[in-house]
Amino acid sequence: MNRSQHVFGSGLVFAVGLWVTWVSYTQQPAEAFLFPRLIASVFVVLAGWTFGKAVMGLSKVGNGVTRTMFLNMLPGLVITLIYVFWAAKSLGFYTATAIAFFILLSIYDPAPHDEAKSWMKRCIITGVFVTVMYGLFAMLLNVYTPKEILF
């Protein structure tokens, strides 16, 4: 796997470890940070060790993310982020779910894109799925979800 990916990943974990250690040892009241200090000490040592190994090119475990994997995943990841962090709250849970579900299906479904039948199938699957979700969560479990501008 790409060495720089290991360095980046373990470097990020090490940075979090340093931040956790710094906060644990500087914040007050000290009594509230006794246990975090204990964890942070071990955390930063292990993270430093992992980072050091990555820098020296000795990291063996983990396959990283290949370019193809990343490009395949990117549209799904972007839709997921928009769905979770914006659409669900702004458009309403069920509308956002229907839109995100349909887009994901359209992007990743192996069925051909130039057949009307495939599109019809995707629409039906989306409709059935959102209806089932509504039945399960709104009617059976009585979960009140944000409705916002749509539903």
Next chain:
Amino acid sequence: MDFIYYFGDVFTPLSFMLLLGGTIGGLILGATPGLSPTMAVALLIPFTFQLEAAQGLILLGAAYTSTVAGGAVSAILLKIPGAPANIATTLDGHTMAKQGQGARALQLSFLASAVGGVFGVLLLIFLTPVLAKWALAFGPSHLFWLAILGVTVIGTLDSASVVKGLLSGCIGLWLATIGFDDIMGAQRFIFHPALGGGINIIAALIGLFAIPQVLTMFAKGRHNTGAEVIEVQRHSILEAFRELFSRTRALSIGTLTGSIIGLIPGVGGQIAGLVAYDQTKKFSSEKDKFGTGHSEGVIAAESANNAMVGPSLVPLLTLSIPGSPTAAVLLGGLLIHGIFPGSDLFDNHPDVAWTFINSMLIGQVLMCVFGLYVAGLAARVAQVPQSVMAAIVLALSVFGAYSVQGSMGDVYVMACLGIGMFFLERFGFSAAPLVLGLILGPIAEANFIQGGMIADATVGKASYFLTGGLNLLLIAVVLASIAYSVWMELRHRRYTTKEEAQA
């Protein structure tokens, strides 16, 4: 024999319906590649909020048991193990199916699963109360070390790298400290308003187990599983019964191996199935037939991975230490109902504990009966394109995380942890120790603080935490598990280097 008094509770209409629904649903989910038992149970937790504790656990327990068995369907008919626990089943099961003996392989697999599963649950029934009483002797220092033991054992045994496994455990323990401190009320690591109430365990579990799977499915791009379901022909169930009990060696090796491995925290069904397969092959007089569609291979693997289910819950129900990621998810299911495992569970909530355990026993029988009927349907479901599965799991995760407390903050936390875990997994980190750290963190901290107070008033912290027979034993086990894993890792690396050099 307390468990007998609570058998009736499993047969109330709602409980039995949940058991049936959990079993059939679990069989279908288990057959779907990419949907692991842990993820299936995590996604089901939000559906238990409105149920009573025992009923919620019946649903989760049934799903756990049957997803493990359901994985055999896709292993046999599609050559795709539904879960890692079914890898060994593929070796002979799929070859049998290709030879036109798919029905026989499925029947043997479900019957062996039921025998192994019943034995495992009986072990759970008879071991748990004894150990729960023994757990009463545990003080704060012991419980602290026990929590640390839970994280280190899973961190070292469940990960390819010991350091990364332990680091994952540390990340989990740190995440557990986010929020307001219980004693001083101080804010700790709250860098976003969504973290004000700390990290909700259920939302975290859903994120850590479901979202990486969704992203993995996305990463495969637009593609079909390409697997064809092999049609099965009729086979007499009586003959399958006869064959199962004529293969007692494979059945007993599988059942015993699975039960023993289940008791060891951190060692999962995948190991149980493979070890049982390997041992049965060693002791078999028909060694050469293994891998060519030999029924002993299917019987050993399936009896082992289901025998593991019951014993894997023993450390959870007695010492509050989940022995596996799925047990950790079940602990989450208990905690949301305000029930804490250990002796308290059997003393104050015996109805919950025994109804749950009994339902697992009945569930094994139902799983066997319905498994044979829904196998065909489950195999068809396993062919559903991964794009559909990914979109379904994503939406269920969002709804599930939101329904915990009706908070968008939980949905954000779920998504962030899940996306972060996907990348961490690609760098060799593992979700299981992180989850264990997150769940055991509050237990470790509470006992660390409580023990510290006792120590300050008596013998001092060092003496209190580092001396005494039980403390030393637990510390020794922690160190031994780390040492063993380091040794195994070095040995594996030496062999890999040697093979690389030869290549």
